Amino acid sequence: MSLYLRQIKVIFWKDLLLEFRTKERLIAMAAFAVLTGILFSYTLDTTRLRPADVAAGLIWMTIVFGGLLGVGRTFHLENQDGAFQGVLMSPVPRDAVFLGKILANFLLLYMIAILVLGVFTFLFALEIRSSVWALLLTLALGSLAFVALGTLFAAVSSGTRMGETLLPILVLPLLLPVVIWGGVVTGRLLAGRPVSEVLGSIRLLGAFALVAVAAGALLFRFVVED
Amino acid sequence: MARPVDIVLEAKGLVREYGRVVAVTGVDLSLRKGDFLAIFGPNGAGKSSLLRMLGGGLRPTHGRVSICGEPLDFSEVDWRYRVGVLSHQGFLYEQLTAKENLQFYGQLFGLTELDARIARGLDQVGLTDRAGSRVGELSHGMRHRLSLARTLLHDPDVVLLDEPFTGLDPSAAAVLRDVLRQLKDGSRTVIMVTHNLSEGLELATHITIQVSGRLAWQGVAAEVDRAGFGRFYHDVVESQA
Numbered sequence: 001m002s003l004y005l006r007q008i009k010v011i012f013w014k015d016l017l018l019e020f021r022t023k024e025r026l027i028a029m030a031a032f033a034v035l036t037g038i039l040f041s042y043t044l045d046t047t048r049l050r051p052a053d054v055a056a057g058l059i060w061m062t063i064v065f066g067g068l069l070g071v072g073r074t075f076h077l078e079n080q081d082g083a084f085q086g087v088l089m090s091p092v093p094r095d096a097v098f099l100g101k102i103l104a105n106f107l108l109l110y111m112i113a114i115l116v117l118g119v120f121t122f123l124f125a126l127e128i129r130s131s132v133w134a135l136l137l138t139l140a141l142g143s144l145a146f147v148a149l150g151t152l153f154a155a156v157s158s159g160t161r162m163g164e165t166l167l168p169i170l171v172l173p174l175l176l177p178v179v180i181w182g183g184v185v186t187g188r189l190l191a192g193r194p195v196s197e198v199l200g201s202i203r204l205l206g207a208f209a210l211v212a213v214a215a216g217a218l219l220f221r222f223v224v225e226d
Numbered sequence: 227m228a229r230p231v232d233i234v235l236e237a238k239g240l241v242r243e244y245g246r247v248v249a250v251t252g253v254d255l256s257l258r259k260g261d262f263l264a265i266f267g268p269n270g271a272g273k274s275s276l277l278r279m280l281g282g283g284l285r286p287t288h289g290r291v292s293i294c295g296e297p298l299d300f301s302e303v304d305w306r307y308r309v310g311v312l313s314h315q316g317f318l319y320e321q322l323t324a325k326e327n328l329q330f331y332g333q334l335f336g337l338t339e340l341d342a343r344i345a346r347g348l349d350q351v352g353l354t355d356r357a358g359s360r361v362g363e364l365s366h367g368m369r370h371r372l373s374l375a376r377t378l379l380h381d382p383d384v385v386l387l388d389e390p391f392t393g394l395d396p397s398a399a400a401v402l403r404d405v406l407r408q409l410k411d412g413s414r415t416v417i418m419v420t421h422n423l424s425e426g427l428e429l430a431t432h433i434t435i436q437v438s439g440r441l442a443w444q445g446v447a448a449e450v451d452r453a454g455f456g457r458f459y460h461d462v463v464e465s466q467a
Contacts, residue, residue: 017326080319082313090335
């Protein structure tokens with residue numbers, strides 16, 4: 001394995017280790033996902049609305065807002081004792097730092113996205129058996145695009161006085177394609193439509209995720225270097 | 227006069243501005259292998275900004291820094307193998323153990339024989355028995371010593387120390403002093419920013435006083451009248467402020 005890949009792996013493992021020791025982001029995101037699902041299940045009048053018709057939008061909004069809770073704190077532990085400055089003074093390409101961090105964030109957010117899908121499936125009695133793999137792929141691509149943009153802008157916002165409160169303002173407009181394509185795919189799959197009908201949107205979501213990762217890797221150094 | 231080939235660290239015309247505030251201006255430095263430079267100066271003199279520029283942690287507004295003749299290029303990473311920085315901040319993760327922190331940085335540097343290096347480093351700063359302790363559980367002095375082990379882990383040619391004695395109790399300061407004396411083995415170039423005149427005079431081969439961003443005075447430590455240096459320092463600061 002080249003040094004570049006090893007450096008990505010080291011950043012990835014370090015971020016995961018910190019998260020599993022503190023659990024501060026995972027618990028916040030998981031609690032948000034479960035509580036939001038429960039609240040929505042009580043607020044919807046299921047005698048007038050079919051849950052499957054509205055679940056897709058609610059699932060993606062829960063993932064987006066829950067994800068902001070976690071991704072927004074990506075650099076919180078890094079800023080303690082200037083640790084991130086130490087990383088930047090090491091011979092690590094900035095794109096390797098970015099890729100390591102988004103891989104760790106992706107794993108965390110994907111776990112939460114699956115939890116959200118599970119919570120809504122249970123509370124809204126959704127039928128997902130026929131499209132579960134397509135749904136998981138959609139969540140994976142949407143999560144990847146989200147963490148690529150979210151991590152880049154978390155780095156921007158962590159260097160400002162407004163901190164995490166700035167992140168939603170910066171990143172939500174850019175997440176529109178994720179919510180639109182992710183919502184369309186999820187909605188149609190939950191409505192029982194065949195996977196072939198949503199392949200185009202899945203491809204667009206995948207392309208957007210790749211562009212977000214590439215753009216983030218290119219721009220990260222301009223954000224973190226003084 | 228040092229031949230260009232002997233020069234390890236060179237700065238020419240360094241300027242750093244933060245908006246309208248000029249933190250460092252017109253700094254020229256030239257240091258050879260084995261040189262140990264102590265930078266004295268009052269608060270706000272621009273010492274830390276200068277040190278950060280020399281270590282590649284801060285981009286100069288004007289001027290350039292070279293290490294072993296190679297200009298520092300922020301888009302490259304190779305020169306970072308040559309530099310070790312001990313800052314006010316430890317660059318340590320509180321949730322990781324002392325050993326895990328060193329492993330993390332060692333792996334980022336792609337170091338070979340990492341376990342042996344870590345064992346040596348922890349032994350050098352007297353923290354072998356705390357290798358498994360999380361950094362958050364260590365005292366300030368222990369964290370500072372661990373930071374020193376992190377700084378030296380990759381055996382850098384240039385070591386930059388920003389007020390290393392600040393906040394240390396006498397025993398931690400003694401450990402630090404011992405390690406810094408070991409750095410004077412002629413194989414490295416060391417720059418230390420400090421307010422502590424006696425520590426600086428004892429350890430350094432060269433001395434400079436920075437005031438209002440400029441290097442107001444430079445000299446050789448062996449030629450300095452140690453007894454009268456405190457008075458001299460205050461005179462230089464007063465005349466340049």
